[in-house]
Amino acid sequence: xxxxxxxxxxxxxxxxxxxxxxxxxxxxxxxxxxxxxxxxxxxxxxxxxxxxxxxxxxxxxxxxxxxxxxxxxxxxxxxxxxxxxxxxxxxxxxxxxxxxxxxxxxxxxxxxxxxxxxxxxxxxxxx
Amino acid sequence: xxxxxxxxxxxxxxxxxxxxxxxxxxxxxxxxxxxxxxxxxxxxxxxxxxxxxxxxxxxxxxxxxxxxxxxxxxxxxxxxxxxxxxxxxxxxxxxxxxxxxxxxxxx
Numbered sequence: 001x002x003x004x005x006x007x008x009x010x011x012x013x014x015x016x017x018x019x020x021x022x023x024x025x026x027x028x029x030x031x032x033x034x035x036x037x038x039x040x041x042x043x044x045x046x047x048x049x050x051x052x053x054x055x056x057x058x059x060x061x062x063x064x065x066x067x068x069x070x071x072x073x074x075x076x077x078x079x080x081x082x083x084x085x086x087x088x089x090x091x092x093x094x095x096x097x098x099x100x101x102x103x104x105x106x107x108x109x110x111x112x113x114x115x116x117x118x119x120x121x122x123x124x125x126x127x
Numbered sequence: 128x129x130x131x132x133x134x135x136x137x138x139x140x141x142x143x144x145x146x147x148x149x150x151x152x153x154x155x156x157x158x159x160x161x162x163x164x165x166x167x168x169x170x171x172x173x174x175x176x177x178x179x180x181x182x183x184x185x186x187x188x189x190x191x192x193x194x195x196x197x198x199x200x201x202x203x204x205x206x207x208x209x210x211x212x213x214x215x216x217x218x219x220x221x222x223x224x225x226x227x228x229x230x231x232x233x234x
Contacts, residue, residue, distance in 0.1 A: 047171065047214060047225040062222040063128075096170055100218075110177045112218045113161045117170035 002026040004097050004118035012091075012125050018084040022097030022118055029078045030055035035100040035112060036080045038071060040093040041120075048093075052100060053080050087125045094120040129153050129217050133226035140205055141234045148200045148229045150215035155195045159219035162191055162200045164211045165228075171214060175200060207233050 008020035022036070029036065038050040051061035053071045061069050065084070073080040084091060100112035130153035140146050150160065158178035163171035173182045175191035178198055188203045202209055210233045215226040 046227045047216070049223040049225070060221050064222070098170075104176070104180060105183070108177065108180075110180075110218075111159055112223075113173060113176035114163070114171070114216070115173050115176075115182065117172075120170050 002099065002116045004099065004116055006095060006097050006118045006121040008121065008123070010122055010124060012087055012123060013127050014088055014125055015086055018082070018087050018091060018123055018125070020082045020095055020097075020121065020123070021079050022081070024078045024080075024099075028075070029073065029080065030075045033102040035060075035102070036071075036073065037098045037100050037114065038082045039096045039098055039114070039117075040091075041096070042090075042093040050082065050084075050095075089125050092123065092125045094122050096120045128222055129156060129220055129224055131215055131217055131224050131226035133213075133215055133229050135229060136227070137230040137232065139232040139234055142205055142207060144205045145201065145203045146205060146231065148202075148213055148231075150193075150198045150200070150226050152196045152198075152217055152219075156217045156219035158194050159217055160191075160193065160198045161216045161218060162189075163214045163216065164209075165214065166211045174213075202231075205233060209233060 003025045005023045012018045035052040037052040053059045053073045068085045070083040097118045098114040099116040101115045132151045134149045160178045162175040165171040179191045212228045
């Protein structure tokens with residue numbers, strides 16, 4: 001059973017860099033056709049996809065955050081990480097890591113659906 | 128970006144009812160549409176992927192349909208544990224976007 005767990009500081013000062021790590025257990029991060037994603041949700045609001053990384057290190061980012069975001073993978077530790085720079089109060093949210101699976105059990109190409117999620121971690125931006 | 132619009136924003140129904148939630152995309156997304164259920168304080172849980180495929184372990188009272196721009200999630204025989212917010216999400220084109228959610232309350 002795949003499990004994802006976010007970790008990192010819960011409080012970040014404005015203008016600093018938010019850094020989170022997602023540890024994957026239950027299988028190697030490099031196996032299968034999966035992308036590893038970060039998604040966030042401000043309190044009482046909807047979900048925003050931040051970006052993703054493949055085990056090779058290939059990344060895709062949401063253009064709305066692209067200038068400030070970096071996602072990387074460490075296959076030796078079975079982890080992937082998020083860095084978001086120059087944060088403001090608008091970046092306060094619950095941050096989730098999630099796996100995107102590109103093929104279902106029958107081999108059908110689904111182009112990615114988020115089938116496993118971490119429990120989420122609240123990051124507050126405040127001085 | 129592809130905009131996803133859900134309706135209604137909230138609804139209330141009784142145990143045993145059949146409810147239909149709607150999601151509309153701002154452009155055609157073929158069948159690259161997924162539905163998630165989110166309960167308070169929890170991560171979203173995948174219910175339906177590729178518009179109509181039931182995720183493993185999800186009760187069969189959940190079903191999805193649609194293609195192009197218009198999609199529906201139907202829940203038959205509502206149960207108390209179905210009280211949640213339901214989100215649709217397109218994975219046709221990056222950036223992947225979610226609807227604003229439909230809050231389902233069980234009377």
